[in-house]
Amino acid sequence: MKAQDHHLQVPGMRMTKQRKEVYRTLMENQDHPSASEIHNLMKDTESPMSLATVYNCLEALVEHGAVKQVNIDREPTRYCQNSTPHAHFHDQSTGTIHDITFKPGASLTDLIELPKGTEVTNLEISIKGTIPS
Amino acid sequence: MKAQDHHLQVPGMRMTKQRKEVYRTLMENQDHPSASEIHNLMKDTESPMSLATVYNCLEALVEHGAVKQVNIDREPTRYCQNSTPHAHFHDQSTGTIHDITFKPGASLTDLIELPKGTEVTNLEISIKGTIPS
DNA sequence: CAATAAACTTAGAATAATTCTAAATTAATA
DNA sequence: TATTAATTTAGAATTATTCTAAGTTTATTG
Missing domain, CATH: 1.10.10.10 (Winged helix-like DNA-binding domain superfamily/Winged helix DNA-binding domain)
Structure with a gap:
């Protein structure tokens, strides 16, 4: 889109x-x-x-x-407005939020294990910190 | 602890x-x-x-x-009270929140790429959905 | 097309989580 | 001990969000 x-x-x-x-x-x-x-x-x-x-x-x-x-x-x-899967980086020094797209092929299940039958309706990843300008 | x-x-x-x-x-x-x-x-x-x-x-x-x-x-x-790195699963059918520990060795950088010099002070992963009882 | 019902918009009131304020208390320091 | 800094407290203030009830628009049905 x-x-x-x-x-x-x-x-x-x-x-x-x-x-x-x-x-x-x-x-x-x-x-x-x-x-x-x-x-x-x-x-x-x-x-x-x-x-x-x-x-x-x-x-x-x-x-x-x-x-x-x-x-x-x-x-x-x-x-x-970005409806594709991505994480949010909240830059504490500026207050801005950056979209960070996932690496190609990356999946939540790389990080954690969910019981069989688990339905995920929403995933939110927020990172707080600072990015060099 | x-x-x-x-x-x-x-x-x-x-x-x-x-x-x-x-x-x-x-x-x-x-x-x-x-x-x-x-x-x-x-x-x-x-x-x-x-x-x-x-x-x-x-x-x-x-x-x-x-x-x-x-x-x-x-x-x-x-x-x-769990101060170790973990994600939160919010079960929409019960309203309860489950802690989900990361797979051993798993890292945020498996999912996304951060610019060199980025400082992460906090990471929050929230998953919404349902878990079979 | 006319009539009815359903969905949407609106202004303003209400709610409720959180923060603020200023005074009192406690703990740390000199 | 005297002084300063940090913490606790009750209650007021703030504010993002939701609710309400009435009006409007859109869809549906006969």
Whole structure:
């Protein structure tokens, strides 16, 4: 999926005007904004919307796998347009979050062993530290 | 470190009565309780304490690596007495959190590649799903 | 197409985890 | 002992998020 492809169709999800705009905003701001940052970004556009709606839209997008939540400690939840498997590196000196894609062929089961029959619905890997600039 | 070893000494941290009791409570309740659950557990003991103090103590213990935070979505932060490297499996059908130790020899770098000079201060791996009972 | 139902949006109120404040206490240091 | 620094505390404040109830839009059904 290209960054320009805002005409996302998600199976099972009604792509309303608001959801489309929230998704577009996230596509155009790949620095993992929070819900209220997204809300602010949309304030001066032609499609401002309620903060509750931003939350609702993000929830729907997350539920359908188009968007990922980023949970860093007790900071406000941030959102990630990158729906492919990846880890998040939280640079403590800048506060920025970097996406780190998995090595080709790498799998969670390289690290840990899960009982037979385990269903994994979500995997979140967050690394905190510093990256040389 | 054994589960019975409550006389923890953490370099650089003053082990106050309250911190010791919070740590002991966590040792005796390994189901990843939240701050207010810990506070409740201590309510009827001989050393009840302010919720703010529970937060303060946990913060100090986390900061010194004796305790780990478990961040699952927007649920209240839970705390883990297991200070060795491990992942957390959040069973969605029961709400329980299981510690999953890494395979021997396994390393984060099996999964991802970090730029030279990167300093990792914390790694958090949370898996959501279901485990057969 | 008209009528009905379901899903969505919205503003504002409510919730609840966490942090802050300022005063009191305790422990460390000189 | 006197002084300083760190910790504890109760309660207030903060704030991200969820809830509510009403209005709107979209889908569905006859």
